[in-house]
Amino acid sequence: MAHDTLPHPVKTPRRDRPPAPAPRHRQFWPRRVNPLAGLGSVLWLAVVIVPIYAMISASLTRQDEALGRNALQPPTRPTLDNYNTVLNSGFGHFLANTAIVAAAVVGIVLVLCTPLAYVAVRTRTRWSGAAFRLFLLGVAIPAQAVVVPLYLMIAKLNLYDSLLAVILPTAAFAMPVSVLVLTGTLRDISEELYEAMALDGASPLRMLFQLTIPLAKGGISTVVIYAALQAWNGFLFPLIFTQSDGPRVLTLGLFNYVSQFGVNIPALLASVVLSGIPIFAVYLVARRALVGGLMGVGGK
Structure with a gap:
């Protein structure tokens, strides 16, 4: 009986692997120093x-020493009386109103501008492009040019001397720039990501919430900071559309330290310092996402 002989496996010669590259030493200092950039x-x-x-130093100075001192000179007798004066003169009420206005403006801008930017980027038709360009015309319209029509509209809607009279026009004037920023951010998202989700049967609404918004955190953070600054530093709309102390915001609250016979400069600067702390905290929270958005998203 013949035995079947199996062929012996052929041993391939072992190839020597190339040596692993030597680890690169991390350079902590650049080779070239640019003195002009440092200067x-x-x-x-x-x-x-x-x-x-200078602002913080003056806020710690007594009122009788404010006018006769050098702006860069540290206070000889620092005091916190100016901050006590500010906190006891309705600053908390003005701060709460300003926070409500800023939060409402940011919410309105995000809810309306994010879908608008998404449609402008994903819907490539003649009408969507024309509507987008028409919407951006709001950037060229100054608020001072439409104050009178806005005043008549707010008066007819019985919104005068209320926070809504400040929130609605502030959000409207923040929307064109916000749409422009979000549109530029959404265009950086790779088209292959949308195609992959479309193959999985994702709807446009699902793409918006599960793909677009997570990858557009940088642009959204930029819009949040921009809209919050517009609302926080707004002066024209609160001045014209409000009158009583009920809806008064921080920018109008500064007038409490300006009288017919003089200005309480230390208290005024103390209120400016206190009013700048919350918006600076917002920047510290959103700065990481803001820097990430400036570096690009979607692998581009």
């Missing part, structure tokens, strides 16, 4: 820091 950074830092220092 420009120092000058810009001085431009930003010096006014802040």
Whole structure:
């Protein structure tokens, strides 16, 4: 009986693997030093820091010493009486009104501008492009040019001297720039990601919430900061559309320290310092997402 002989496996010669590349040593210092960039950074830092220092220093100065001192001179007898004066003169009420206005403006802008930017990017038709360009015309319209029509509309709607009279026009004027920022962010998202979700049967609404919004955190953070600043620093609309102390915001509350016979400069600057802390905290919270959005999304 013949035995079947199986062929012996052929041993391939072993190839020597190439040696692993040597680990690169991380360089902590750049090879080239740009003195002009360093000088420009120092000058810009001085431009930003010096006014802040002068403002904080003056807020710690007594009122009788405010006018006769050098702006850069530290206070000889620092005091917190100016901050006590501000906190006991309705600052908390003005701060609450401003926070309500800012939160409402940010919410309205995000709810309306995110779908608008999504439609402008994903719907590539003649009408969507024309509507997008028409919407951006709001950037070229100054608020001062439409104050009278806005006043008549608010008066007819019985919204005068209320927070809604400040919220609605502020949100309307923040929307064009917000749509422009979000549109630029959404265009950086790769088209292959949308195609992959479409193959899985995802609807446009699902793409918006599960793909677009998570990848557009940088642009959304930029819009949040921009809209919050517009509402926080708004002066024209609160001045014209409000009258009583009930809906008064921080920018109008500064008038409490301005009288016919003089200005309480230390108390005024103390209120400015206190009013800038919340919006600075918002920036600290959103700065990581803001920097990430500036670096690009979607792998581009």
